[in-house]
Amino acid sequence: MSSEILLKNEFGTIELFALSDEIKALRFIHNKGKGSVSLYGGQVLTWQPKGQQPVFWLSKDSKYSTTAAIRGGIPICWPWFGGEVKAVEGNIEQVSNHGFARQSQWHLDDIEISQSQVIITLSLSGKHFSKHWPATFKLSQKLVFSEQFEQTLTMTNLSEQPVEYTGALHSYFCISSPEESNIPLLESIKFDDKLSGEKGTLANLNDCVGPIDRIYHDNQNQTIIDNGWQREINVSSINCQKWVMWNPGQATESMADMHQGSENEFVCLEAANTDWQTIASQASVSISQKVTIKNL
Numbered sequence: 001m002s003s004e005i006l007l008k009n010e011f012g013t014i015e016l017f018a019l020s021d022e023i024k025a026l027r028f029i030h031n032k033g034k035g036s037v038s039l040y041g042g043q044v045l046t047w048q049p050k051g052q053q054p055v056f057w058l059s060k061d062s063k064y065s066t067t068a069a070i071r072g073g074i075p076i077c078w079p080w081f082g083g084e085v086k087a088v089e090g091n092i093e094q095v096s097n098h099g100f101a102r103q104s105q106w107h108l109d110d111i112e113i114s115q116s117q118v119i120i121t122l123s124l125s126g127k128h129f130s131k132h133w134p135a136t137f138k139l140s141q142k143l144v145f146s147e148q149f150e151q152t153l154t155m156t157n158l159s160e161q162p163v164e165y166t167g168a169l170h171s172y173f174c175i176s177s178p179e180e181s182n183i184p185l186l187e188s189i190k191f192d193d194k195l196s197g198e199k200g201t202l203a204n205l206n207d208c209v210g211p212i213d214r215i216y217h218d219n220q221n222q223t224i225i226d227n228g229w230q231r232e233i234n235v236s237s238i239n240c241q242k243w244v245m246w247n248p249g250q251a252t253e254s255m256a257d258m259h260q261g262s263e264n265e266f267v268c269l270e271a272a273n274t275d276w277q278t279i280a281s282q283a284s285v286s287i288s289q290k291v292t293i294k295n296l
Helices: 184-188 249-254
Strands: 003-009 012-018 024-030 033-038 043-049 084-086 092-094 107-113 118-126 137-145 149-157 163-169 172-174 191-193 212-216 222-226 231-238 242-247 266-279 284-295
Touching: 003 107, 012 107, 012 118, 024 107, 024 118, 033 118, 033 137, 149 163, 149 266, 163 284, 184 222, 222 266, 231 266, 266 284
Parallel strands: none
Antiparallel strands: 003 012, 012 024, 024 033, 033 043, 084 092, 107 118, 118 137, 137 149, 149 284, 163 266, 172 266, 191 212, 212 242, 222 231, 231 284, 242 266
16 A cells, blocks of 8 residues: 655654555654554554564454454553443443544644654544543643653543543553563552452462453552563553553454464553543643563
8 A cells, every 4th residue: 555755854754654445554664663653543553662572562453444443552542441431410331342532533743753762643632422421622642752652641621511531551562472471560469350350359470371351459660571572561651540451361262353363462551540530621631651671
């Protein structure tokens, strides 16, 4: 498919290309690495710092269609996480998973290439995107790719009433294998197990083998130790109260957008707010994460 160079200088290149007839994306090559971002979903797809294995995982069977979310990278779960949303009268309703931001067309606001980094800024705004969340809003997302990765999502409530949201930066991290990887600092944090229904549990975490689906009640910095690739993936967040860890295990076999063996290639560690957060009228709130890579 054809591509169009949007910006090029001595440090790198950013081009626009088609993932499908419906979806366009950006990809960049820079002296610090390479990566890609879909305008559909405002979604980071890939990032590979120079001299490293890829950091974000993307399914080979992702459906690049506006009827589905893209599987992999960093989907934006917003304005709700999971399948529950608060109705206007305060009742909880069951809805489709993870809100509408990851299945909306975002706008490219700005791109920048300097000697040290690539910066991509995207936005999504409007009202009545969903009957479950009709408020007028604006999302602005700043993505900084350098020797490290930084993502900041700013949420602005443009309505006349406070709104509530839940959400997550749903990062799929590439690993050599779940058996060879671990997130040891999670062992000291209580979690709710979404598979067993147990709440407030502590448990050893010897590896990242699925099926596993847990919400950890702390936002301290975390490190994915990958002994197979001899590296650490260090992840920190700001204004996210939880970590979600997920690997579906062999359940990937029944997922149409997961290629065979997918469960052996990634673990999700998501900076999240799974409890309802309030944004006052005409106010803005930001959440962010930073990812750095260290060789063992």
